[in-house]
Every structure is written in C-alpha cells, then in structure tokens.
Amino acid sequence: MTPLAVSIAGALASFALVLVVLELIRRGRLRERYALLWLATGLTLTALSAWRDGLNTIARWFGVRSYPPAVLFAVGILFILAVLLHYSTVISRLSDQNVILAQRLALLEEEVDERVTDAP
Amino acid sequence: MSDERRVAIVPALNEEHSLPRVIDELRAFDPALDIVVVDDGSVDRTAEVAAANGARVLRLPFNLGIGGAVQTGFRYAFEHGYDFAVRIDGDGQHDPSQLDRVLAPVLCGEADIAVGSRFATESDGYRSSRTRRFGIRLLARVVSRIVGQRVTDTTSGFQALNRHGIALFARDYPHDYPEVEATVMVFRHRLRLVEVPVTMRERRGGRSSITALRSVYYMVKVLLAIFVGLFRRNVVPQEDAT
Numbered sequence: 610m611t612p613l614a615v616s617i618a619g620a621l622a623s624f625a626l627v628l629v630v631l632e633l634i635r636r637g638r639l640r641e642r643y644a645l646l647w648l649a650t651g652l653t654l655t656a657l658s659a660w661r662d663g664l665n666t667i668a669r670w671f672g673v674r675s676y677p678p679a680v681l682f683a684v685g686i687l688f689i690l691a692v693l694l695h696y697s698t699v700i701s702r703l704s705d706q707n708v709i710l711a712q713r714l715a716l717l718e719e720e721v722d723e724r725v726t727d728a729p
Numbered sequence: 730m731s732d733e734r735r736v737a738i739v740p741a742l743n744e745e746h747s748l749p750r751v752i753d754e755l756r757a758f759d760p761a762l763d764i765v766v767v768d769d770g771s772v773d774r775t776a777e778v779a780a781a782n783g784a785r786v787l788r789l790p791f792n793l794g795i796g797g798a799v800q801t802g803f804r805y806a807f808e809h810g811y812d813f814a815v816r817i818d819g820d821g822q823h824d825p826s827q828l829d830r831v832l833a834p835v836l837c838g839e840a841d842i843a844v845g846s847r848f849a850t851e852s853d854g855y856r857s858s859r860t861r862r863f864g865i866r867l868l869a870r871v872v873s874r875i876v877g878q879r880v881t882d883t884t885s886g887f888q889a890l891n892r893h894g895i896a897l898f899a900r901d902y903p904h905d906y907p908e909v910e911a912t913v914m915v916f917r918h919r920l921r922l923v924e925v926p927v928t929m930r931e932r933r934g935g936r937s938s939i940t941a942l943r944s945v946y947y948m949v950k951v952l953l954a955i956f957v958g959l960f961r962r963n964v965v966p967q968e969d970a971t
Contacts, residue, residue: 634954635957635960641953642904644953645949645950706791709790
C-alpha cells in the first residue's frame with residue numbers, strides 16, 4: 610500500500626502546481642496555450658496522489674507490487690517529457706520565425722537605403 | 730460628415746479567389762472606405778491580388794493566427810488615426826452590403842463595438858455545422874452569464890468599432906480564436922457592445938482554419954482563459970490615449 614504521508618505530500622505538491630499555473634495565467638505571464646499541458650500534469654498527479662485505491666489498482670495492472678508510488682514517478686516523468694517535447698517544437702518554430710524576421714529586416718533595410726540614396 | 734475616416738480591416742489567409750469580390754463589394758458599399766488586407770502568411774497570391782485590387786496590404790512574414798493578424802489591422806487603424814473601423818473576413822462569409830446595419834450603432838454613438846450576429850434572430854443564412862453551432866451556443870451562454878448582457882454570437886468576426894474600440898484592440902487582443910475572449914474584454918473595459926442581426930454566407934474559397942479536434946482544444950483553452958480572467962482585478966475604464 611501507498612504510505613499515507615506520500616499520498617498527502619504528493620497531492621499537496623501537485624495541487625500547488627495547479628494553483629501556481631493558474632496564478633501565472635491570471636497575471637498574464639503564461640499563455641493558456643502553454644498552460645494546458647501543465648494543468649493536465651498537475652491535475653493528473655493530484656488525482657493519482659489523492660485517490661489511493663486508484664493508484665494501487667493501476668500499480669497492480671503494471672505489476673508494481675512493492676511500492677505503488679513508483680507509478681506516480683512514472684506518470685510525472687511522462688508528463689515532463691511531454692512538456693519538454695512540446696517546448697522543443699515551440700523553440701523550433703520560434704527559431705524558424707526568427708530567421709524569417711531577420712531576412713525580412715535585411716531586405717527592408719536595403720530597400721530603405723536604396724530610397725535614401727536615390728532621393729535628391 | 731466627410732472628415733471622419735473609416736477603414737475596413739480584412740484578415741486573409743490564402744483567399745486569392747474570394748478577395749477580389751470582397752474588395753469590390755466593400756467599394757460598392759462605400760467608395761471612400763480605405764481597405765486594408767492583412768495577409769497572414771498566405772502561400773497563394775493573396776497579397777498580390779489584394780494590391781492589384783487597390784487595397785493596402787499588410788503582409789505578415791509568417792502566419793500569426795487570426796488574433797495576431799486582426800490586431801495588426803487594429804494597430805494600423807489606431808496609428809493612422811482612423812475614427813471608425815470595420816472588420817470583415819476575407820473569405821466572403823460576411824456580406825459587405827449588410828455593413829451599414831453593423832456600422833449604424835457605432836456611428837450614432839450608441840455603442841463602441843457592434844457585432845454582426847448570426848443568431849440574434851431566427852434567420853436563414855449560413856449558420857455553420859451542427860457541432861460548431863453547439864460550441865458557439867455554449868460559449869455564448871457562458872459569456873452572456875459573465876458579462877450580464879445577452880450575447881448570441883461570440884465567434885463572429887463581422888464587427889464595427891469606434892476609436893475607443895480600436896484603441897483597446899490595438900493595445901491588447903487575444904490570440905487564436907480571439908473573439909470570445911475579446912467580447913469579455915470589451916465588457917471588462919466598460920465599453921458598450923451591441924449585437925446586430927446579420928446573415929452570413931457560406932465561405933466562398935479556402936478552408937476554415939478550425940477543424941473538429943482543434944475546436945475542442947480551443948473550447949477548453951477559451952473557457953480556461955475566460956474563467957481565469959474572472960479573477961483578474963477589474964480594469965479601470967481607459968481614456969483614449971491620443
């Protein structure tokens with residue numbers, strides 16, 4: 610069985626994550642688009658920590674008998690991987706866009722220079 | 730009053746086929762109207778077609794999504810000192826001949842923002858697919874509850890705004906699927922919004938940017954944004970910065 614202290618600590622920590630994410634959105638420091646995955650992480654971990662029978666059952670499905678909270682780690686790591694992968698796609702898009710911006714700026718500068726030189 | 734300056738903001742993503750007609754119809758509605766097409770990173774000839782038809786073109790270097798594109802238009806309108814702006818989609822969904830109806834409440838000072846609604850009355854224009862209609866209705870109900878005024882179509886991009894509305898949206902406008910959040914924002918800033926019944930047409934060319942799975946995602950995102958927004962401090966009414 611999962612130790613009670615582990616369930617309580619896990620639930621509190623995960624719920625704190627949810628609150629922090631919501632507060633960041635409220636202050637406008639985190640966009641909803643990037644917050645959804647974090648919210649899913651926090652809510653799932655909260656549920657798994659608080660719902661002790663559920664955690665034990667899921668652990669049994671995967672043959673984890675000695676220490677059910679290991680499932681918490683596994684799920685947590687999965688979510689972190691998902692968030693990181695998501696960030697990688699975001700960073701890739703941003704760097705592509707950055708290249709385009711720089712190129713457009715160079716073309717624009719050249720055009721402005723041209724006009725300044727052409728002007729009488 | 731001829732010294733009032735009006736601009737039509739037309740966001741367009743790959744709309745080379747429908748744009749000429751939209752621009753023609755806008756001209757027919759009001760020859761003095763300045764037309765600004767915001768090309769949101771189209772891969773077809775949208776920008777060329779718009780320019781060839783005499784519109785001003787703001788060409789975004791890459792796709793910003795509808796919110797970012799429309800806001801570019803509002804920024805333009807704000808910085809160029811326009812008194813009134815109408816927003817009309819480049820896909821031909823909105824019928825420019827109904828613009829006088831949408832503009833009327835704004836012109837007579839009754840509202841800061843007027844929105845053309847498909848659902849304000851029972852009409853028989855194009856009203857979108859069944860699932861999307863459900864989503865639109867649900868959002869409308871939530872938004873009505875929050876703002877304390879009946880709003881029937883929170884996803885309509887057929888709008889007219891005065892200087893206050895332009896200033897607000899130029900400064901702050903939500904991102905992808907923006908109209909719902911924008912509606913709530915308008916009320917938070919104590920601007921007056923009215924809905925005007927309109928009929929919409931089925932889009933003429935291009936594809937809707939919203940697919941089934943995406944609309945679920947947007948729904949969750951928008952509801953989250955609205956509910957978190959409720960806990961923001963109330964925004965003090967803003968005076969026009971100019």
